[in-house]
Amino acid sequence: MTAVYHVEQIRTLESMGATQVGQPLMQLAGQAVADWVRSHVPTGQRILCVAGQGNNGGDALVAARLLKQAGYQIDMLFLGQVATLPPDAQRAWQDWQATGQPCLTALPSPAPSYRIVIDGLFGIGLNRPLDAGWMAWVDQLNLLAAPKLALDVPSGLCAKTGAVLGRAVHAKWTMTFIGLKPGLLTHDGPDHAGEIIMAPLGLDAHTLLAPAGRALHGADVAGLLAPRLRNSHKGLFGSVGVIGGAAGMVGAALLAGRAALKLGAGRVTLGLLDPDAPRVDHLQPELMLRHAEDLFHLAHLTCLAVGPGLGKSADAVHALDLALRTPLPLVLDADALNLIADKPDLANQLATRQGTTVLTPHPAEAGRLLGWQTAAVQADRLQAATALAEHFGADLVLKGCGSICMSCQGEWCINTSGNPGLASGGQGDVLAGVVAALLGQGLSGFDAVQLAVYLHGAAADKLVTEGLGPVGLTASEIIDAARAVLRGLTKRG
Ligand SMILES: NC(=O)C1=CN([C@@H]2O[C@H](COP(=O)(O)OP(=O)(O)OC[C@H]3O[C@@H](n4cnc5c(N)ncnc54)[C@H](OP(=O)(O)O)[C@@H]3O)[C@@H](O)[C@H]2O)[C@@H](O)CC1
Ligand SMILES: Nc1ncnc2c1ncn2[C@@H]1O[C@H](COP(=O)(O)OP(=O)(O)O)[C@@H](O)[C@H]1O
Ligand SMILES: [K+]
Incomplete structure (x- = not known):
C-alpha cells in the first residue's frame, strides 16, 4: 500500500x-x-x-x-x-x-x-x-x-x-x-x-x-479472488447480465459480455435492445444473446451491467428503470449514466437503492451526473469522485489517466496502471464487463472496481511491453491480456 x-x-x-x-x-x-x-x-x-x-x-x-x-x-x-x-x-x-x-x-x-x-x-x-x-x-x-x-x-x-x-x-x-x-x-x-x-x-x-488515500498497485488487489476449488461449478462464479446493444451499438454489449466471460463469470447473458441484433456471437458463442426485456425473467442472474451501447430510447429508459428496481449488484456505464443525469426520477432511484451499485463514468459522464462542466471535473477529479460517491451512495471509478476508485464510504485510491492505448472506443465497455465479472464472483463493489481498474490498465501495459500499441490497441485485445494479468494476481490454490 x-x-x-x-x-x-x-x-x-x-x-x-x-x-x-x-x-x-x-x-x-x-x-x-x-x-x-x-x-x-x-x-x-x-x-x-x-x-x-x-x-x-x-x-x-x-x-x-x-x-x-x-x-x-x-x-x-x-x-x-x-x-x-x-x-x-x-x-x-x-x-x-x-x-x-x-x-x-x-x-x-x-x-x-x-x-x-x-x-x-x-x-x-x-x-x-x-x-x-x-x-x-x-x-x-x-x-x-x-x-x-x-x-x-x-x-x-x-x-x-x-x-x-x-x-x-x-x-x-x-x-x-x-x-x-x-x-x-x-x-x-x-x-x-x-x-x-x-x-x-x-x-x-x-x-x-x-x-487520505492510496496509490493502487497490483499488490493491493493480488489475492482478492480466491483460488478455485477443483470441485467448482459455473453456478459459483456468477451469472452476469449485460443490458445494452441498441441499433448500431451492439458491439459495445458484445465487448462487455466477452470481457465478463473471460474474466471469470460463470455465465453471461446479453440483453440487447436492437430488435435486429444477432442471436449468436460467432466469435464468442458461449455468450447467450437475448432481448433486453428477457433478462428480467431470468431467475439465475446474480449481477447486471447496464449501459454499453444502451442508447437513450424509451426501451433503454425502461430497461434501466427495471434494473434499478432489482436488488442485484449493478454496474452502470455510458448511457445508463447519461440517462440518470437526464432524468431526476432515475437519479433518485439510484440514490435510494439498497443493492451494490458501481458507477463507471468518464469525466464527461461524471460532469453530466454532477451538473458540472467536464473541465470542472478534470480540474479536481478527486473532488468530483467524492461528490459523486456522496450523492449517489455508490462505489465508482472516475476514469481517465490516473483513474480514481472511490468507495461509497469515501475511501479512495488512484490507479497507477494503464497507458494511452486505452484511449479508444470500446475500452470502457470492457471495463464495465470486467467489473461485472468480479461482482458476479462475489467481490464487494469497491474491491471489484479496484481489481477491474487495475487489471484493465495492467493489461494495456502488458501489451505495450510485448510490443503492441499503445497506438492502435483495441478493446478486444485488452480482454485476453486482462485475463492473463488476473492469473498472476489470483492466489494459488
Ligand atoms: N512540506 C514539507 O514537508 C517539506 C517541504 N519542503 C519543500 O517546501 C516546498 C513548499 O514550500 P513553500 O510552501 O514555500 O512553497 P513553494 O512551492 O516553494 O512555492 C511557494 C512560493 O511561490 C509563490 N507562488 C505560489 N504560486 C505562485 C504562482 N502561480 N506564481 C508566482 N508565485 C507563486 C508563493 O508566494 P505567494 O505569492 O503565494 O506569497 C511562495 O513564495 C515543498 O514543495 C518542498 O519542496 C522541503 O523543504 C522539506 C519538507
Ligand atoms: N490515457 C489513459 N491512461 C489510462 N487509462 C486510460 C487512458 N485513456 C483512457 N483510459 C481508460 O480507458 C477506458 C475508456 O473508457 P471510455 O472513455 O468509457 O471508453 P468507451 O466509451 O469508448 O468504451 C477507461 O477505463 C479509462 O480509464
Ligand atoms: K518543483
Whole structure:
C-alpha cells in the first residue's frame, strides 16, 4: 500500500516531523536530492539547479551546495527575491552564497549542455496559475535537452489535482518528499512527473498520520479472488447480465459480455435492445444473446451491467428503470449514466437503492451526473469522485489517466496502471464487463472496481511491453491480456 496525502496533511506532517527527525527537513530534502544525483550522474558533470521563491527553491539551493562540494559543476539559477524567502530557504541561500559561487538570474546564452536540470521553482506552495513571466521560465526549462529532476512536484503542476496551472515542467523524474500527493498520480500528473522517487526524509508518515488515500498497485488487489476449488461449478462464479446493444451499438454489449466471460463469470447473458441484433456471437458463442426485456425473467442472474451501447430510447429508459428496481449488484456505464443525469426520477432511484451499485463514468459522464462542466471535473477529479460517491451512495471509478476508485464510504485510491492505448472506443465497455465479472464472483463493489481498474490498465501495459500499441490497441485485445494479468494476481490454490 502506497500512502497518498493531501497537501494540507503534508504540511501537518512537516511540522510533526521537524521535531521527530531533529534536523531541518530542507537539509534532508537537499541531501536526498544530492544523494540521488550522485548515484545517477558521474561527478564533474554540469548541472543546472533552478530555485524559485519558496522552500522548494530552498531544497534546490541545499542540493546545489552539496553537489558543488561533491565535485559537480553547478549553474545556480535563482529566480526568487532574497528578502522574501521563507527562513529555511533564506538560510539555504546564505549557505550557497558562502560557497562563493554566483547566482544566475538568466540562463547562459547559448545554453550549455547540462547533464541534468534540477527543478526547484514551485512545489506544494503553488497556489494560482503561472503568469506569463513564470510560464516563459518553464518554457525555457522545458526547451533544454537535459532531463529534468523535479523536486517534490513538477513546477506548475497542482499537487492537489494534477492540473497544469498554465504551464508545467516536464520531468523525467520527480523526487517527492514525505509522501505522495494526489496530483502526481492523476490527470496531467503522470505525464509531467515521470518516474516518482519517494524521499521520506526520515519520517514514518504512516505512524504520524493516517493517509487520505492510496496509490493502487497490483499488490493491493493480488489475492482478492480466491483460488478455485477443483470441485467448482459455473453456478459459483456468477451469472452476469449485460443490458445494452441498441441499433448500431451492439458491439459495445458484445465487448462487455466477452470481457465478463473471460474474466471469470460463470455465465453471461446479453440483453440487447436492437430488435435486429444477432442471436449468436460467432466469435464468442458461449455468450447467450437475448432481448433486453428477457433478462428480467431470468431467475439465475446474480449481477447486471447496464449501459454499453444502451442508447437513450424509451426501451433503454425502461430497461434501466427495471434494473434499478432489482436488488442485484449493478454496474452502470455510458448511457445508463447519461440517462440518470437526464432524468431526476432515475437519479433518485439510484440514490435510494439498497443493492451494490458501481458507477463507471468518464469525466464527461461524471460532469453530466454532477451538473458540472467536464473541465470542472478534470480540474479536481478527486473532488468530483467524492461528490459523486456522496450523492449517489455508490462505489465508482472516475476514469481517465490516473483513474480514481472511490468507495461509497469515501475511501479512495488512484490507479497507477494503464497507458494511452486505452484511449479508444470500446475500452470502457470492457471495463464495465470486467467489473461485472468480479461482482458476479462475489467481490464487494469497491474491491471489484479496484481489481477491474487495475487489471484493465495492467493489461494495456502488458501489451505495450510485448510490443503492441499503445497506438492502435483495441478493446478486444485488452480482454485476453486482462485475463492473463488476473492469473498472476489470483492466489494459488
Ligand atoms: N512540506 C514539507 O514537508 C517539506 C517541504 N519542503 C519543500 O517546501 C516546498 C513548499 O514550500 P513553500 O510552501 O514555500 O512553497 P513553494 O512551492 O516553494 O512555492 C511557494 C512560493 O511561490 C509563490 N507562488 C505560489 N504560486 C505562485 C504562482 N502561480 N506564481 C508566482 N508565485 C507563486 C508563493 O508566494 P505567494 O505569492 O503565494 O506569497 C511562495 O513564495 C515543498 O514543495 C518542498 O519542496 C522541503 O523543504 C522539506 C519538507
Ligand atoms: N490515457 C489513459 N491512461 C489510462 N487509462 C486510460 C487512458 N485513456 C483512457 N483510459 C481508460 O480507458 C477506458 C475508456 O473508457 P471510455 O472513455 O468509457 O471508453 P468507451 O466509451 O469508448 O468504451 C477507461 O477505463 C479509462 O480509464
Ligand atoms: K518543483
